[in-house]
Amino acid sequence: MGIVLNGGTIVTAADMYQADVRIEGERIVAIGYEIKQPGDQAIDVDGCFLFPGGIDPHTHFDLPMGTFSTADDFFTGSKAAVLGGTTTILDFATQFKGETLKAALGNWHAKAEGKCYVDYGFHMAITDWNEQIAREITDLVQVEGVPSFKLYMAYKNILQVDDGALLQALRHAGESGALVCVHCENGDVIYDLVHEAVAQGKTSPKYHPLTRPPEAEEEATARVIALAQIAKAPLYIVHLTCKGALQAVTKAKLKGIEVYAETCPQYLLLDDSYYNLEGFNSAKYVISPPLRPIDHQQELWSGLQTGILDIVATDHCAFNYQGQKELGVNDFSKIPNGAPGVETRMGLLYTYGVMTGKLSIHEFVALTSTNAAKLFGLFPRKGTIAPGSDADLVVWDPRISSVITVDSLHQNVDYTPFEGFKQTGQATQVFLRGKQVVQNGRLIEEKPMGNYLPRKPFLKRKVEENV
Template sequence: MATILTGGTVVTAADCYQAEVRIEGEKVVAIGQDVFQPGDHHIDVEGCFLFPGGIDPHTHFDLPVGDIKTADDFVSGTRAAAVGGTTTVIDFATQNKGESLATALFNWHEKARGQSYIDYGFHLAISEVTKDVLEEMTTLISKEGVSSVKLYMAYKNILQVDDGALLKVLKLAKKAGLLVCVHCENGDVIDVLVNEAQNKGQIEPRYHPLTRPIAIEREATGRAICLAELADAPLYIVHVSSGAALEMVEQARLKGFPVYAETCPQYLLLDDSYYETSDFSGAKYVLSPPLRPVSNQKALWAGLDSSSVATVGSDHCSFNLKGQKEKGLKDFSQIPNGGPGVENRFGLLYTYGVANGKINLNQFVALTSTNAAKLFGLFPRKGTIAVGSDADLVVWDPTVQEVITAKKQMQQVDYNLYEGFCQQGKARHVFLRGQHLVKEGILQEEGPAGSYLRRTSYCEGRDGSV
């Protein structure tokens, strides 16, 4: 028996049209008119948009940081993602120093296997570049189905790699078909600025953004692009937070370099005034890069419209204010960096992008799903609505209005970065490979059904308009 969605408007990165969608098994098997057959299950979705399931290319579930770990694991994080309209996440399997990449991947498979409500893949976050690590990289795609790695230019003495290591990885990635993702902040300079603040007794959360200024993001972004140019390798810059850093990307793209930028809802909608509190609540917004002056939002929205920003990820890395963020009560540098967002990413971009006229429906689909699928080796299985693609579908009702609040969220964290924000529209139904995962906005409690996704290699030029 097939499921037929009727009365809706199909939206992809390229098209927008009214059609019936027929789901059989895990796939979309027909799109058009009169695709109904005797015995089919019919769902009326008149007045709704049919979007491809969202792909969040940037999450951190069950991530250990010192003696604590993120508030959301794969169970709670993917439940939250599903109700928000996201059907695939790409999480960061993070290598501890001294570990092989195989061990890091094994650890993350153990965390996710049988726990995820949606499909998932892994980037490999590399903290130590050795001869053995470089050798392992050459078989990541063939053995593990991992087609992307991440390196940090920040978090000195923990995750930060030097320029030589980054260049080696970029050169090897070019040959191996990997896309290199980079966190662009100058960790050496941050270390100096943090020490200066501590010596002055400046310990409150408000000093977090002052020790990670825009200049060090701009500098690191330009340096990463320079190294990618030397290696003749593609580059994906995660969580771009400022107009100055985005300008580095735009200049590179004008020269024809394959440089892709990701931004996040927090940088589009929040600003550094959130740190200016009389109590410790500003710690909720301690994430890196930090929130920027509001003037940067205009540049980032323009980047979404012009396609100089390729994707919008959540950078979901949730820590409770109580008991976790409070580790930094006497020193802002000890506050675990990160915030929640996987549940709200899809709806926020629709509300403040599409509904507010900053981007159109096709751009919305590209930014929330299609471009990530293309860049990270999932297209056309994921990221579009087409015959033969996975039946990952979001039935979006644009008439529903809600207020975002931590009291109603699925995320397992004690606050919401967007508390009190209005959301226009809601995921009425969500399908994961044909499984009716969310019905009338309610997650169906049938247990985790997400699968690990083996991804294909990055291939310059195959990704269309990205």
């Protein structure tokens, strides 16, 4: 017995057409008309779009931060994700000083197993580089299904690695069929600027963006692109925020360097004026890289339109305002960096991208699902609507209007950076591998049924010329 979705308009990164979709078991088995079989359940989705389930390749659930962890663990974070139309997340399994990569991966498997409402995979975040770690990379790619690794150029003395480690990691990853993801900010410069500001008594949240200027991101982006070129390895830039970094990526792509980049809704829709709010409220917007002046936004939208930016992710790294962000009330450098966003990503990009004409509906699907599936070893199982693909489907009703408020969301966080934003459309029904988990905008599957996704190795797109 199967399920047939009748009357919807299917939208993929390439096509849009009206047809019925038949699901059997976990997969899509047919697309067309009059495909209902005896015993099938028919669901009317007339007037709605059918999108492939969203893929958010940048979340931080249950991430330890000193004496506490992020407000959302895999249970609450994934619940919020699926209610917003995201059916797959890629979280960062973080290796801390002295750990092997395998041990760190085991820690994250324990955090997620049996607790995730969406399918999930892991990037491996490397913070401690040595020869043993280098040897582990191939095993993670080939045995564990983890073909992507993250390194930080920021957070000196905590997460930051030096250029030598970056170059070696790029080389090893490139040879092993992996893609290296990099947080691009000049950590040494930021470290000095922050300490200088605090020493001068400049301790309020408004100094956060002033001590992490766009130039620090632009420089780091250009530098890691040069290292990737030397290593002859592909590169993925996470959460790109500013004109200069975008120009560095544009220049690299025009030269044929294999570099990919993501941005996030917060950088498309919020600006640095949020650091001038009354009292300590600006702490809610202390993220890294920080929000930029508003003139950077149009450049980022243009980057999405031209394909320079490949993905819109969230960097969902949620800390409560009360009790967590407040730890930095007397020193902005002690405010935990991060904000929630996994539940609002699809709605915001549809409302402020598609509905304003900044993005086509095909670009919306590519940016929220298809491109991530292709870059991170999940396509065509995920990221499209086609026979044989997983039946991860979002029934999106464009006739519904709402206003985003913290009380309307399901994340385990006491604020949303998008409070008061209007939204057009809603994920009224969501299917995960053929099982309906959201109905009429409500979660109907009490037990988390998300599976771990071992992913395929990364395939280089560029063919090196023989010299």
